[in-house]
Amino acid sequence: MFATPAFPTHDPDHGAPIHPRHLGTVLVLGGSIAGLLAAAAVAPFADRVVVVERDPLPDQPGPRPGTPQAQQSHALLASGCAAIDELLPGASHDLVVLGAHKGDSAAEVHTFAGGGRLTATVAGADSLAVSRLMLEAYLRSRVRELAVVTLLDNTDVRGLRGELTMGRPRVSGAHIHDPGDQEGEDESLDADLVVDATGSPGRAAAWFAREGWDVPEHEAFAVGVRCATTHLARSSGDVGGRTGVLSLATRQTPRQGLALAQEDGAWTLTLTSYEDRPPPADPEGFRAFGHSVDAPEIGELLDTHEVLEPPRPYRLPHSTRRRIERTTLPSGYAVIGDALCSLDPNFRQGMSVAALQAVALHDELAQSGARDKRVDAYHRRAVAIVDQAWDMVVTAVHGIRGTGEGRSEKAFVSYVAAVQHGARSDPELARAFLRVVNMLDPPQALMRPGIVVRVAGAAAHLPPTHLPSVHLPVHLPKVPLPEVHLPSPPLPEILMPVQIAARRTKARRAARKGGRTAYKIKDQGSVS
Ligand SMILES: Cc1cc2nc3c(=O)[nH]c(=O)nc-3n(C[C@H](O)[C@H](O)[C@H](O)COP(=O)(O)OP(=O)(O)OC[C@H]3O[C@@H](n4cnc5c(N)ncnc54)[C@H](O)[C@@H]3O)c2cc1C
Structure with a gap:
């Protein structure tokens, strides 16, 4: 499937800072x-x-x-793309020359989260489809x-x-x-x-x-992911000229779809199930599964384009980590x-x-x-x-499975659902959400005061029963933006995730005794 690419050559010493070789x-x-x-x-x-x-x-x-x-669809998030460029200058540029697609995922990818389409925006989240x-x-x-x-x-x-x-x-x-x-x-x-x-x-x-x-200590978190990947023929006008479609799983639709333009001119398409059964391997079953995810573009691609190979299955029961900090x-x-x-x-x-x-x-x-x-x-x-x-991952999978221990985790899951709901119409919320998804900002960025106010404002336009995947824990007041006066009873509820995050951050800081922050890439002009 791969033509032989001519990889560009570099002088690795050119312009590189000199360090002592210790x-x-x-x-x-x-x-x-x-x-x-x-x-x-x-x-x-x-x-x-x-x-x-x-x-x-x-x-x-x-x-x-x-x-x-490696033969399943892989996307490189904006943070990873920037980090690779930092280590190997010009890497993403070279990959684009080799046919990869780089662009702000907030504008280039149709993203469905919490059951709805996020509004297109500018997030400074340049990810790479390769x-x-x-x-x-x-x-x-x-x-x-x-x-x-x-x-x-x-x-x-x-x-x-x-x-x-x-x-x-x-x-x-x-x-x-x-x-x-x-x-x-x-x-x-x-x-x-x-x-x-x-x-x-x-x-x-x-x-x-x-x-x-x-x-x-080895920690495992059950995710129960079953996916299957195939390649489809691609034409430049597909999905409104964008280079990707991402349909995130929800509690109502525990199925995910990802289509990404590849350097060889095809789409790679992965369908994922959080249910007991994997996406079907037969062409009709696979197509029907594609139609069952939230983004209609996934089913449309399967209806209109030649499937180039049988779906390749993959199963991942757990996310696992080694608790080296303990x-x-x-x-x-x-x-x-x-x-x-x-x-x-x-x-x-x-x-x-x-x-x-x-x-x-x-x-x-x-x-x-x-x-x-x-x-x-x-x-x-x-x-x-x-x-x-x-x-x-833990927050999202709890949201999909309807699990999560205790009130605080459930409140956090609800809050993220409310962010996603607001991001359907509010570009600032879409931007904040996608920057977190791209690991440019930590999840706590969703709880900046400016974001909390926008989430409350967006939620106020729908009764809680119409919220997309997980109900907010409280009836949020109808408040006009930008002058927001949240009455006292709902405020502690909506701010609960903020307090939890603050507590977690404090505990982690104490545990690490002054370890340096992980985030090198700063948000230019955030809303808070
Ligand atoms: C289905 C699926 C889809 C994914 N999609 C994405 C995505 O879209 N975006 C993303 O960022 N990540 C994605 N990932 C995760 C991604 O593949 C890995 O996180 C990433 O490649 C980092 O892997 P690694 O180099 O740490 O380990 P690996 O890629 O697992 O590599 C380990 C290497 O070590 C070698 N090795 C192992 N044991 C020995 C030994 N004893 N001696 C010598 N060599 C050894 C192996 O041969 C292998 O080359 C996906 C993962 C899966 C399973």
């Missing part, structure tokens, strides 16, 4: 999105970076066994240009090598093996820093247990991407989380101070990035 050898375990971005992040500080990947790595875009998800296979191949080509980096593919990591330094375990390398040579001995690679980018959070747990180190990790070890947290794919966060973490790793290594302290500081930021994504 690391000798860095091993990056896993050569997928997180591993490649980690290699780019540490390269300015290391004499040598070796990326160890089990699969043979092709020069061109192509599937491989270690990343079975196949995951193309993105990974491009990143490989960029990382190969870095003089200090070697990609050691077709090599299995069997475990970590450790020693005890001043009472704290220290990772000093990794045991590797040629997967084609079952009889052969493991080899050992030395490293000053080992970055774990092996994907599933479970792998390192076994390695830690074998060494007798504390194994970080234990002391061995020194000389850093973790990034899905190896730290794998998220519900329907929120399109995984690659962006990895990219934001890679920027955080780069920034922390650029600071002066002891290396172990810098890595600890990186982990605090990496966890903060995960928290942001994880909280969004």
Whole structure:
């Protein structure tokens, strides 16, 4: 399906700031999105970076066994796109030249949230529609240009090598093996820093247990996602000339649809079920499922365009994370991407989380101070990035499933539903919501006073029974904007999520003892 792209070449030293190379050898375990971005992040500080990947790595875009998800639709959120450009300048421009579509998702993508179409607006949320296979191949080509980096593919990591330094375990390398040579001995690679980018959070747990180190607690959140992806022929006038359609699942319609224009001129289309049964694999059943999501454009695409291949199914029962913040990790070890947290794919966060973490790793290594302290500081930021994504998934899945513990979580779910409802007609609410979805702003941004007032104003125009997916906990007063005087009884209710968020933020700050904020990309001209 992929024509052979001619990847542009770069001089990686051109214009790059010079940093002291205070690391000798860095091993990056896993050569997928997180591993490649980690290699780019540490390269300015290391004499040598070796990326160890089990699969043979092709020069061109192509599937491989270690990343079975790569043939499902992937979108790169605006925050991830900006982070990749920061690490590898010009990356998104190159990808656009190769056929990817970059644009403000608030204007370029028809978004249905909470059962309604969000009004088009300007959100400064430039996301990238590109196949995951193309993105990974491009990143490989960029990382190969870095003089200090070697990609050691077709090599299995069997475990970590450790020693005890001043009472704290220290990772000093990794045991590797040629997967084609079952009889052969493991080899050992030395490293000053080992970055774990092996994907599933479970792998390192076994390695830690074998060494007798504390194994970080493993947390799973049931998401029960079943999806299937196909490709459709595409013409430029489809869906009003936009490059994407996103139909988010709701309590009433626990089904999701995502169509994205791809660099090869086709649509990639993923249908997702939060129900017990997956989207049907037969053409008629798949088409009918497409018509059952909220965005009519998904069904229309299936009616009018040739389906180029049978739908490819995928199942993800849980989002999982390693609670590294609750234990002391061995020194000389850093973790990034899905190896730290794998998220519900329907929120399109995984690659962006990895990219934001890679920027955080780069920034922390650029600071002066002891290396172990810098890595600890990186982990605090990496966890903060995960928290942001994880909280969004948990809130949204509770909204879809009608679950959630206690009044506070339910109130938060209701509040987000009210934001989505208001975003159908209020461009500022659409902007605020999509900036959070794109991880440009934290979820707390939805509770800025200016946003709360707009949500109240929008909700006041409908009786609560007409609200889209989850009812607001109170009858909101009918108030004219912009002079809003909310009477006292409803105010505490609508502000409850604000108070909860403030409490959570305070608790996290205390837990992190002054860890730095995760958000580098500032909102230009927010409404609050
Ligand atoms: C269905 C689906 C759809 C998704 N859609 C999106 C989306 O739209 N947007 C988005 O941002 N994210 C999406 N994601 C998430 C995204 O795929 C990942 O979060 C992202 O690719 C980061 O992955 P990673 O590099 O951390 O891990 P992985 O991609 O899992 O890579 C791990 C790598 O480590 C290698 N490896 C593992 N063990 C070893 C070993 N012992 N020795 C050597 N190598 C090893 C593997 O071969 C692999 O190359 C989706 C995920 C799924 C499942």
